[in-house]
Amino acid sequence: MTPIPLTPVGGFLGAGKTTLVNHLLATADRRFGVLVNDFGAIAIDAALIAAHDGGVVSLTNGCVCCETGGDLGAGLAQLATRDPPIDHAIVEASGVGDPWRIAQLALVEPGFSLDPIVVVADALNLERQLAGRWVADTVRGQLLAAEIVVLNKIDLAPDPAGARAALASLCPMAPVVETRNAAVAIGRLSFPVSPRPRFRANPASAHAFPVWHYLPARPFDRARLRAVLAALPRSILRVKGFCRLDGDPAASLLQFAAGQWALSPYGEAPPGLVVIGTPEMPAPPDLVARFDFALLEQ
Amino acid sequence: MPSPIQVFVARRFVTMNRSMPYATHVAVRDGRVLGMGGPEIRDAFGPAGFDDRFAGDIVVPGFVEGHGHAADGLMWRNTYAGYFPRTAPDGTRHAGFKSIAEVVAHLRRAEAAMTDLDRPLVAWGFDPIYFGGPRMTRADLDAISTRRLVVVAHVSGHILNVNGAVLERAGFSADSNLDGLVRDEGGQLTGELRGPAVMGRANRVTGDAGLSRLLDVAALRDFSRLTRRVGVTTSTDLANPLPDESVAALRAATAAEDFPLRLVPALRAREYSVPDGIARVAALRRHNTDKLHFGIAKLVVDGSIQGFSARLRWPGYHNGAPNGLWYVAPAELFGIVEAYHRAGIQLHIHTNGDEASELATEAVARANDAFPRAGHRHTLQHCQMADEAIFQRMRAAGMCVNLFANHIYYWGEQHRALTMGPSRADRLDACATALAVGVKLAIHSDTPVTPVDPLFTMWCAVNRITAEGRVLGEHERITAVEALRAVTLGAAYTVNLDHAVGSIDTGKFADFAVLDRDPLEVPSMEIRDIQVRAIVSGGTVFANA
Numbered sequence: 001m002t003p004i005p006l007t008p009v010g011g012f013l014g015a016g017k018t019t020l021v022n023h024l025l026a027t028a029d030r031r032f033g034v035l036v037n038d039f040g041a042i043a044i045d046a047a048l049i050a051a052h053d054g055g056v057v058s059l060t061n062g063c064v065c066c067e068t069g070g071d072l073g074a075g076l077a078q079l080a081t082r083d084p085p086i087d088h089a090i091v092e093a094s095g096v097g098d099p100w101r102i103a104q105l106a107l108v109e110p111g112f113s114l115d116p117i118v119v120v121a122d123a124l125n126l127e128r129q130l131a132g133r134w135v136a137d138t139v140r141g142q143l144l145a146a147e148i149v150v151l152n153k154i155d156l157a158p159d160p161a162g163a164r165a166a167l168a169s170l171c172p173m174a175p176v177v178e179t180r181n182a183a184v185a186i187g188r189l190s191f192p193v194s195p196r197p198r199f200r201a202n203p204a205s206a207h208a209f210p211v212w213h214y215l216p217a218r219p220f221d222r223a224r225l226r227a228v229l230a231a232l233p234r235s236i237l238r239v240k241g242f243c244r245l246d247g248d249p250a251a252s253l254l255q256f257a258a259g260q261w262a263l264s265p266y267g268e269a270p271p272g273l274v275v276i277g278t279p280e281m282p283a284p285p286d287l288v289a290r291f292d293f294a295l296l297e298q
Numbered sequence: 299m300p301s302p303i304q305v306f307v308a309r310r311f312v313t314m315n316r317s318m319p320y321a322t323h324v325a326v327r328d329g330r331v332l333g334m335g336g337p338e339i340r341d342a343f344g345p346a347g348f349d350d351r352f353a354g355d356i357v358v359p360g361f362v363e364g365h366g367h368a369a370d371g372l373m374w375r376n377t378y379a380g381y382f383p384r385t386a387p388d389g390t391r392h393a394g395f396k397s398i399a400e401v402v403a404h405l406r407r408a409e410a411a412m413t414d415l416d417r418p419l420v421a422w423g424f425d426p427i428y429f430g431g432p433r434m435t436r437a438d439l440d441a442i443s444t445r446r447l448v449v450v451a452h453v454s455g456h457i458l459n460v461n462g463a464v465l466e467r468a469g470f471s472a473d474s475n476l477d478g479l480v481r482d483e484g485g486q487l488t489g490e491l492r493g494p495a496v497m498g499r500a501n502r503v504t505g506d507a508g509l510s511r512l513l514d515v516a517a518l519r520d521f522s523r524l525t526r527r528v529g530v531t532t533s534t535d536l537a538n539p540l541p542d543e544s545v546a547a548l549r550a551a552t553a554a555e556d557f558p559l560r561l562v563p564a565l566r567a568r569e570y571s572v573p574d575g576i577a578r579v580a581a582l583r584r585h586n587t588d589k590l591h592f593g594i595a596k597l598v599v600d601g602s603i604q605g606f607s608a609r610l611r612w613p614g615y616h617n618g619a620p621n622g623l624w625y626v627a628p629a630e631l632f633g634i635v636e637a638y639h640r641a642g643i644q645l646h647i648h649t650n651g652d653e654a655s656e657l658a659t660e661a662v663a664r665a666n667d668a669f670p671r672a673g674h675r676h677t678l679q680h681c682q683m684a685d686e687a688i689f690q691r692m693r694a695a696g697m698c699v700n701l702f703a704n705h706i707y708y709w710g711e712q713h714r715a716l717t718m719g720p721s722r723a724d725r726l727d728a729c730a731t732a733l734a735v736g737v738k739l740a741i742h743s744d745t746p747v748t749p750v751d752p753l754f755t756m757w758c759a760v761n762r763i764t765a766e767g768r769v770l771g772e773h774e775r776i777t778a779v780e781a782l783r784a785v786t787l788g789a790a791y792t793v794n795l796d797h798a799v800g801s802i803d804t805g806k807f808a809d810f811a812v813l814d815r816d817p818l819e820v821p822s823m824e825i826r827d828i829q830v831r832a833i834v835s836g837g838t839v840f841a842n843a
Contacts, residue, residue, distance in 0.1 A: 012627070013627040013629055013630055014629070072498070073494075073495065073498040073499055073502060074498070074502055077502065094627075095627045095630065096623070096624040096625070096626065096627045098623075101494070101495065104476070104477060104495045105495050105498075107476060108476060108495045108496055108498075108499050109499065110469060134624075134628040134653070134657055135624075135627070135628060137620075137621055138623075138624055138627075222473055223485075225473075226473070226475065226485075229475070230475070245473060252473070259475075260475055260476050260477055261474060261475050261476075262469075262474045262476060263471060263473040263474050264469050264471065264474070265471075
């Protein structure tokens with residue numbers, strides 16, 4: 001079973017998260033499963049759901065921030081087993097939620113592959129929020145987790161320079177997509193899908209997220225792999241794919257994001273890892289050396 | 299033909315009724331108090347039966363638990379593994395488990411009594427902070443069973459310990475590196491899981507950790523066994539999503555003649571959109587009876603102090619932990635509070651940190667300034683770190699407070715050492731300041747977080763002694779009579795039932811707690827040792843065995 005891409009959508013109350021999700025549904029080119037991680041405030045457009053009965057929309061109440069966090073994991077587990085399967089999951093965080101917590105669920109729950117963490121920012125109000133009496137640290141924390149920022153309401157902001165400067169300072173590595181009415185295509189919020197050139201960077205790295213492929217020649221040594229993964233720089237956003245671990249007859253599925261990773265037994269799968277990063281990520285020879293170091297000695 | 303009159307006689311009734319604070323005789327008809335006074339009451343209202351079984355006892359108004367959870371009645375279907383003594387609904391007294399070895403031995407006995415290997419062994423209330431360092435490990439729980447799923451939930455709600463079978467079922471391997479998977483020096487998983495992501499998965503693969511089940515009639519009856527033993531005749535259930543099944547269970551349980559408890563369930567407002575929640579409360583009010591009182595709603599603004607998820611003002615957490623979490627965006631809170639306020643629904647707002655209390659107070663003040671409503675009684679629940687300025691604003695806005703006095707005993711040392719530090723910890727649950735400012739006060743247990751026992755809660759507010767014996771905030775101690783008011787009429791006021799319960803007065807329900815000693819006269823350190831001999835609920839006696 002191919003893991004389902006999962007896009008966490010965070011951002012402060014009023015930034016336009018729900019508008020973005022509605023836009024993605026209205027322009028759907030695939031079967032989306034949507035979870036709304038908020039209490040009692042579901043504003044996903046019912047007409048869109050009705051119009052796209054090819055796409056699955058599942059709504060839950062539950063807040064991953066607090067003690068009922070298990071509900072969202074349960075919602076994801078249900079999405080993963082939908083029949084017919086969904087192509088892509090979107091999880092809308094609550095307006096005060098930490099999008100990283102949702103991303104973490106995608107590592108913990110089997111069957112998902114974590115796409116970029118999208119944080120919607122309000123071009124009109126961002127500066128005020130970042131200086132706000134009660135909300136500044138919440139808004140800042142959301143942006144620190146961003147891998148793509150959707151700077152929304154750009155048409156309403158008389159002078160968006162301040163918002164741009166704040167983003168450049170808080171999340172300098174995250175590409176910023178400026179928009180109005182949260183009208184952003186899913187393609188701009190996904191990691192690139194590329195053919196599989198081996199041992200070299202994807203030449204199409206004009207994209208914000210360069211991709212590099214690695215084919216492990218032998219199984220990994222567990223301790224060395226742990227050391228290599230723990231030492232990866234922040235410019236490496238994801239490592240995912242299949243590998244073999246010392247002594248395991250079966251392949252393992254590896255998913256790495258933000259210094260955390262899950263390695264789970266997978267059965268039969270040809271080895272191969274995809275490494276996705278920012279333009280600042282290490283050059284291919286450096287990456288080859290790092291991952292080769294994790295291989296079992298011959 | 300009028301109903302029969304029953305006259306109860308006691309060594310002393312402490313009525314909490316200002317017109318007649320003490321009595322020896324109380325006449326009851328139709329479950330309500332007809333009058334009280336001296337021996338002259340015996341025949342004052344016509345021929346009466348005479349009940350002198352409490353002639354040597356002290357009788358106080360039945361206690362009101364202003365912040366409890368009826369889910370306490372569900373907990374006991376799992377295995378208690380806590381440090382402190384606790385009594386089960388069936389009366390079994392657990393002394394508390396004083397080491398990991400004692401907990402494990404207890405769980406092993408519980409496991410041996412189980413037959414179906416597919417049933418998980420779930421324990422609750424575990425609290426290793428008093429063990430001086432050692433943590434429970436996977437090996438401890440694997441020694442109980444390597445095949446059965448074993449889950450031990452910490453009392454904080456933020457940590458689980460599990461055995462290898464659960465780790466395997468959840469897919470947590472030592473090769474993974476996920477936040478919340480605790481490791482030993484050798485890099486192996488200890489089976490300790492922290493945080494909602496990994497805990498949620500472990501709970502789900504276990505099938506049912508027992509804490510998310512809906513209340514049923516049996517659970518409510520078990521809850522009433524816990525409350526009656528400690529003298530409680532009215533309790534909140536704060537809060538409940540109140541789906542139809544729960545409402546049916548509440549109605550069925552409270553309709554039984556022998557159900558010795560009035561219940562006040564609060565709607566968990568965030569389970570509904572604002573208009574739906576308001577409509578739900580209005581619809582539920584039609585089911586109100588003498589023993590079932592819908593009409594209040596609950597909001598949660600932040601997390602817990604000991605979980606470092608409460609929102610604090612400067613200087614933040616003493617140990618430098620980052621500020622906690624808003625569970626609702628401030629701007630959204632303003633809108634929700636205003637909508638419920640305008641609809642005439644009383645709100646019970648959970649705030650632990652002082653920044654959360656400040657925000658919630660501001661929300662109520664704004665709503666009440668825009669749409670003044672006398673006697674709204676919106677109440678901050680826990681409100682553990684409020685200072686005098688916050689209490690002043692609460693009073694000006696017409697708010698009440700229900701302080702978590704039990705916290706002083708159970709977590710006071712941790713607050714002093716880790717969360718608040720010395721001096722700030724002294725104002726934890728500042729009962730004296732609240733009263734001095736004139737905020738209507740209740741105090742509570744938050745059962746099952748700490749055991750329901752209003753005499754113990756009184757003891758905490760009066761003495762402010764931590765589990766290690768230290769006085770925490772001597773100037774915030776209150777008198778026994780103030781504390782007794784806070785667990786009777788004060789708590790009744792916060793749930794809009796002060797016209798019906800909380801004191802012994804003509805027209806009110808004949809709800810009493812019968813004690814072997816007078817909490818206003820015993821040395822203050824002995825208040826928690828007073829025995830509850832019986833309760834009277836609506837004139838019917840329920841004696842403790």
